[in-house]
Amino acid sequence: MIGFEDAEPAGDPAAAVAMFAEAVEYGRQVAADRRKRPADDVMSAPANAEVDGERLTDDEFCMFWILLVIAGNETTRKSLSGAVVALQEHGLWKGLAREPGLLATGTDELVRHVSPVMQFRRTATRDVELGGRHVRAGDKIVMWYGAANRDPEVFSDPHSLDLSREPNPHLAFGTGPHFCLGSRLAKLEISAMLTELLTRYPRLSIDGEVSRITSTFISGIEHLPVTLR
Numbered sequence: 001m002i003g004f005e006d007a008e009p010a011g012d013p014a015a016a017v018a019m020f021a022e023a024v025e026y027g028r029q030v031a032a033d034r035r036k037r038p039a040d041d042v043m044s045a046p047a048n049a050e051v052d053g054e055r056l057t058d059d060e061f062c063m064f065w066i067l068l069v070i071a072g073n074e075t076t077r078k079s080l081s082g083a084v085v086a087l088q089e090h091g092l093w094k095g096l097a098r099e100p101g102l103l104a105t106g107t108d109e110l111v112r113h114v115s116p117v118m119q120f121r122r123t124a125t126r127d128v129e130l131g132g133r134h135v136r137a138g139d140k141i142v143m144w145y146g147a148a149n150r151d152p153e154v155f156s157d158p159h160s161l162d163l164s165r166e167p168n169p170h171l172a173f174g175t176g177p178h179f180c181l182g183s184r185l186a187k188l189e190i191s192a193m194l195t196e197l198l199t200r201y202p203r204l205s206i207d208g209e210v211s212r213i214t215s216t217f218i219s220g221i222e223h224l225p226v227t228l229r
């Protein structure tokens with residue numbers, strides 16, 4: 001669904017739009033089902049939660065459903081494949097396999113380095129000076145997380161991969177009231193998965209052409225041929 005600018009997997013934008021519509025429709029069925037039969041699962045909560053006596057409408061539920069489907073998997077998958085490439089390119093795979101405890105700080109550094117979510121847009125609610133530019137109320141501002149995460153005024157040697165970097169005030173999970181709801185789960189997933197890969201395959205190597213997805217929203221790897229050793 002996020003690959004609509006890409007040759008794969010949809011092949012053409014119309015197919016991607018159709019997939020999107022299909023996923024929204026599935027969300028509608030999930031809402032109806034969880035309202036009829038609430039279960040102990042993640043979608044039952046937003047389907048049945050009430051704030052001031054109001055529930056999410058079907059459209060609101062469906063948008064939250066799509067948000068979770070994309071936010072909960074594109075990001076962690078792209079972080080993981082991006083982490084494998086970054087660790088290999090910086091010659092750090094074998095060392096980290098010997099010392100996986102470094103992931104305590106290294107996970108944030110890998111997320112900073114990969115910055116899988118490229119941008120979100122905000123609308124200025126008031127006039128403000130930002131980085132020497134005047135932004136007027138109502139202006140649209142695009143926040144490029146990858147650029148912020150390479151800011152030399154914040155990160156020393158920003159293009160390096162320093163697994164013990166601390167503090168690491170990166171913005172890959174956003175900032176403010178919409179800060180990523182899944183950041184802790186994401187870091188847990190990434191460090192658990194990398195620990196397994198590193199300890200099972202300490203001599204993993206990239207063997208073939210690595211290709212990236214064509215997208216202005218998610219930065220990441222589409223094909224990553226590796227040999228597991």
Ligand code: HEM
Pocket residue numbers: 067068071072073075076079111115116117120145171172173174175176177178179180181182183185186
């Ligand atoms: C490395 C992995 C991840 C990255 C880099 C990431 C990044 C982001 C970013 C940049 C935002 C927007 C923040 C803003 O607008 O200021 C966001 C929001 C969100 N993320 Fe993540 N995310 C990740 C993993 C996850 C996971 C695993 C989940 C859920 C299972 C998740 C759920 C959400 C939700 C629900 C929001 C919206 C929060 C709101 O609007 O209040 N994310 N994430």
